[in-house]
Structures are given as structure tokens and as C-alpha cells.
Amino acid sequence: MDKLVYVAMTGAKENMLAQAKSANNLANVSTTGFRADLQHARSLQAFGDGFPSRVFSLTERPGYRFDSGTIQTTGNDFDVAVKDQGWIAVQMPTGEEAYTRRGDLKINANGLLENGAGHLVLGNGGPIAFPPFEKVDIGVDGTITIKPQGAADNEMLILDRIKLVNPDNGQLMKNDFGLFVRKDGGIEPPDAAVQVVSGAIESSNVNAVEEMVNMISLSRQFELQVKMMQTAEQNDQSISQLVRMS
Template sequence: MDRLIYTAATGARHILEQQATTSNNLANATTTGFRAQLDSFRAVPVVAEGLPTRTFVVDNTVGSDFRAGTMQTTGRPLDVALRGDGFIAVQSTDGSEAYTRNGSLKVNANGMLQTSAGLTLVGENGPIAVPPDTEVAIAADGTVSAIDTTQTKPGPSNVLGRIKLVNPDVKGLVRGDDGLFRNQSGLPADPDQNVRLADGTLEGSNVNPIDAMVNMIALARSFETQMSLLKNAEANATKATQILALN
């Protein structure tokens, strides 16, 4: 009897956890550059004397879906999207180097080039500062240039720096609670000269809302099945107690 309870109770618990993951994916269906999180179930036997047939159900996070999202043309000079594989390096709130596909950029009040979430971009020679009264242009290789807009005739463009573009092995990346990716080794990735940007474009989320909704319904039905198994176990235990009482 307890074998059924072990499996059903742990299965129900981790179905709820996977439901939370699916809900998070669905909530980020319109988030720029978002990568869907992937989960799967696996069975883990209980290693203990007298319990060789008991099994726990575990929700195993297998990683993220790194398929490309849809490209959306915006025409905004500070919007960039990665062509193919690669990431943009940013400085996270704890000071470490992290990676994102969100190319919606802005210039803050101090003139620093940042993401729309307020994270400073990592340049190959340090943070990139944008002078006031300039028009910014970002080349395909990540080079950031500025043209003075105070002059009657546009002058030559000044190179401000180059965004650090990386392409680490996705198998070695881990997603943090802030949604950013980092190397599992903790070491910063090397710049990759083959990573290219498309200006005036943003990459959308790769979450399919329809698939996410279908998955949520399937998980809800699976949870109901686990609850039915627990109710059956309780009914069987009650009937067994009644039989023993009669004896």
C-alpha cells in the first residue's frame, strides 16, 4: 500500500513544480529573447533496507530550449537581435558576467549603454559610455559608434567600443533566478568574432503559447490522476481496517 502512496504523493508534488515552470514560460511568451525552460520526470528508487520496491518521482530540470525566436523589425537604432547562435554579455547585479539574448538597449542617465532591464553591457574593453547629444549606431560585429548631432553637417562617427558577443557551449550554461545565463564553470566566456547582430530588430520569445496551454492542461489531468490514486489507497486502507476489526 505504501508503494502506491510513495509514487502518487511525490508525483503530485512534482507535477505542481512543473506546472509552475510551464506557467513561467507562458508568462514570458512576449518577453524579448526569452528561452523556454524544459523539465522532465524521472523515477528514483528509495535506497534503504526493507524498501527496495519504493520509488520517488522527481522533476528533473533538463535545461532550456535554445531554439531561435521570431524576429521583429522595430527600426529603433538601439534594438539589436543576434543572428543565429550567440549571446550578449552583460554585468549582472552581483557584478558577475552573464549572458542574454535580449537586445533591447538604452542609454541611462549616466550615459552607460544598458539593457532595457538596467544591466550594463560588457564591452571588450570595459563598459561602453555614450556622450550626450549623439546618435548611436551599432554594427553587425557589435561595434558601437556615435555621431555628433549638434553640428549642422554630420561629422565623422566616433567608435565608442565593441559589445562583447560570445557563443559558449549551451550544455555548459545554467540559468539563474534572474533569467540570465552563466557558465557553469563560473569563468567568463571568450569573445566570438563570428557572432553577428541585426540592428533595428528584436528577437521574440521562443515559447509557443498553444503548446504551453496544452501542457498545462495535461499536467492538471495528471495531478487529478495522482489524487485519485491517493483516494483509492485511503479507501483500501479503510476497508482493510474494517475487515481486521471484524476478525
């Protein structure tokens, strides 16, 4: 069969992968702090007998959009949004450290602070545990201050400080939990310069209109690749008929 079919197949494969990324982005357009995935592919010459006149598609290392989403005021004392650059350190289900921009925080049944995805928020010494309290305040530097249950109005206790980090975004990758980790597997140290906005959350940075346009464009490209495969099959059948006639 003509090598055209393999060239078209690689193009169709990359179109399908790109469509899956766009579909995932659209599905998370309302997810707090979500970072959109990017799909990259490049052309690669196919070397072999003769001249390398054919080009295959090759998936590049995945990338992500790191621009900030819109900060939305909620009035919830537990909600925090990271200002500008920076991340909130959380604990993955595996017990390892990872980073997110999702700041819709709450206290779970075990008295531990977690975000809307169920990831435990890390403080100076690990997950942040809350004793019985009446009031909570989260400062711009992530410091958590509470009024213990039964305490006087002027008796405030500094409970912990949310671990805020500011790694090089180029050294981060997204894992299967939808969280970001360092590519070298290292742990990022706290950064005192990172600040948060209390009583607010950051929206997803997915541009729904842009993703819809990408989906339509990728769909048209996929149709083109399929037509090329059909053309390759027709060429193969025509050549077979000519051989039989000879």
C-alpha cells in the same frame, strides 16, 4: 499507510513543478529574447525490503530551449538581435558577467547602455558609457559608432563594441536573474564570428499553444495522482476495519 500514497505524492509534486515551469513560460511569451524552461523527471525504483516494485518520481537537472525566436524589425537604432548562435554579455546586479539574448537596448539615467530588463551591456572594458551624441549606429559585429554632439556630419567616433560570445549551450545554466551563466563560473571570451541585426529584436521562443496543451495534460496527470492518494487512504481505512473485526 500503503506506500502507494508516497509514490502518488512524488508524481503529484513533479506535476506541480512542471506546471509552474509552463506557467512561467506563458508569462514570458512576450518577453524579448526569453528562453523557455524545460521540466524533466524520471522514474526511480524504490529499493528496500522485498522486490523494488514501486517507482518514485525524481527531478532531473533543469533544461532550456535554445532554439531562436522570431526576429522582429523595430526601426530603433538601439535595438539589436543576435543572428543564429551567440549571446550578449551583460552585468548582473551583483557585478558579475552573464549572458542574454535580450537586445532591446537603451541609455539609462547614468549614460550607460542597458537592456529592457535593466542589465548593463558590456563592451571591451566593462559597461558601455555614452557621451552626449546626436546619432548612433550599431554594426553587425556589435561595434557602436556615434556622431558626437556638435560634430560635423562626417565626424563619426567608434565608441565601443558590444561583447558578443558563443559558449557551448550545454555548459550554461539560468540563474535567479533570468540570465545565463557558465556552470563552472567562468567568463566566456568574445567571439568575432557572432553577428547582430541592428534595428530589430528577437522574440521569446515560447510556443504558447504547446505550453497550454502541456498545462492541460499536467493538470489531468495531477488529478490522477490525487485520486491515487485518495485510493490509498480508502485502502488504509478498509484494512483498519478488517483488523478491528478480526
